[in-house]
Amino acid sequence: MTVLITGGAGFIGSTLARALLARGDSVIGVDNLDPYYDVSLKEARVATLTGNKNYAFHKLDIADREAMQALFKSRPDIDHVVNLAAQAGVRYSLVNPYAYTHSNIEGFLVVLECCRALPRLKHLVYASSSSVYGGNKKMPFSTEDRVDNPISMYAATKKANELMAHTYSHLYRVSTTGLRYFTVYGPWGRPDMAACIFAKAILEDKPIPVFNNGDMRRDFTYIDDIVAGTIAVLDRPPAIGAEGQPPYKVYNIGNHSTEPLMRYIQLIEQALGKTAAIDFLPMQPGDVRETYADIEPIQKDCGYQPKTTIDEGVPKFIDWYRSFYKR
Numbered sequence: 001m002t003v004l005i006t007g008g009a010g011f012i013g014s015t016l017a018r019a020l021l022a023r024g025d026s027v028i029g030v031d032n033l034d035p036y037y038d039v040s041l042k043e044a045r046v047a048t049l050t051g052n053k054n055y056a057f058h059k060l061d062i063a064d065r066e067a068m069q070a071l072f073k074s075r076p077d078i079d080h081v082v083n084l085a086a087q088a089g090v091r092y093s094l095v096n097p098y099a100y101t102h103s104n105i106e107g108f109l110v111v112l113e114c115c116r117a118l119p120r121l122k123h124l125v126y127a128s129s130s131s132v133y134g135g136n137k138k139m140p141f142s143t144e145d146r147v148d149n150p151i152s153m154y155a156a157t158k159k160a161n162e163l164m165a166h167t168y169s170h171l172y173r174v175s176t177t178g179l180r181y182f183t184v185y186g187p188w189g190r191p192d193m194a195a196c197i198f199a200k201a202i203l204e205d206k207p208i209p210v211f212n213n214g215d216m217r218r219d220f221t222y223i224d225d226i227v228a229g230t231i232a233v234l235d236r237p238p239a240i241g242a243e244g245q246p247p248y249k250v251y252n253i254g255n256h257s258t259e260p261l262m263r264y265i266q267l268i269e270q271a272l273g274k275t276a277a278i279d280f281l282p283m284q285p286g287d288v289r290e291t292y293a294d295i296e297p298i299q300k301d302c303g304y305q306p307k308t309t310i311d312e313g314v315p316k317f318i319d320w321y322r323s324f325y326k327r
């Protein structure tokens with residue numbers, strides 16, 4: 001199959017591209033190499049893919065309607081699209097909310113419009129987020145729960161993506177699946193996420209910032225599990241229902257294990273062989289205390305089975321971190 005991945009230079013997008021190429025698919029990566037974090041890391045990820053004859057990369061903004069339409073028109077062989085391009089990060093959405101409407105709303109609308117015009121499209125999979133659950137208290141988070149109370153613009157744009165996808169599944173019968181990713185970590189990870197922030201600070205003998213005085217829990221999910229799950233979903237486009245219901249699904253994709261943040265930090269310390277100095281701070285606006293994914297539907301429908309505990313995943317991440325940053 002031919003898969004167009006937006007956000008193709010990103011953490012999840014580049015790892016997904018590698019796995020799809022390995023099984024013989026053709027991949028088109030699209031990314032504007034946004035400077036939100038170190039562009040050289042994005043370029044290094046793309047450089048691991050460009051030698052493959054089945055891979056093409058296009059540097060463009062998904063909100064650029066004309067450029068996107070021209071690209072989609074030039075590749076009528078595209079049969080699967082994975083939209084991962086987005087302005088990510090909860091905290092930055094309090095600083096620069098417009099970046100979120102640009103990429104996550106305007107950009108996603110362009111992707112939907114391009115998809116509806118694709119002659120052979122079988123499935124559009126797009127990234128939603130565990131943040132749509134906002135401050136929900138009922139655990140684990142289920143896709144049956146109400147998610148009408150976002151507490152950051154990031155979460156609001158991800159929930160909006162689910163509504164927009166539903167509209168296109170209803171109006172134009174585009175098969176869409178939204179994936180609510182839960183705290184993804186591992187090799188090639190994002191410098192703005194906890195694992196990288198902590199590893200860097202510990203190695204530089206600087207204190208690590210820990211919010212809500214360390215009383216946080218996350219359903220940390222290893223990148224290889226995320227990629228395997230995303231592919232399992234990609235291969236199973238939802239069908240139109242017996243009573244004409246739109247071909248539309250939303251799944252949680254997590255590890256189904258909520259871990260204390262302090263244990264995650266201990267594993268990073270152990271893997272680095274160094275103790276962290278911790279700067280305990282109050283809860284950050286927009287942030288949530290706990291995430292925990294109910295993954296039964298994606299297990300049942302797609303055979304998704306996360307395999308990597310944080311005890312195994314954190315040392316693998318640190319091995320990559322040390323070798324990539326030569327520390």
Ligand SMILES: NC(=O)c1ccc[n+]([C@@H]2O[C@H](COP(=O)([O-])OP(=O)(O)OC[C@H]3O[C@@H](n4cnc5c(N)ncnc54)[C@H](O)[C@@H]3O)[C@@H](O)[C@H]2O)c1
Binds near residue numbers: 063086087
């Ligand atoms: N990593 C996680 O823990 C996590 C959790 C929940 C949801 N998600 C979502 O999954 C997706 C991928 O996340 P990631 O961790 O790989 O993030 P990432 O930032 O590494 O990747 C996103 C990529 O999209 C690109 N991009 C941003 N705006 C763009 C635009 N307008 N046009 C083209 N490219 C653009 C960026 O340059 C970046 O390379 C995102 O939608 C994110 O919101 C990630």
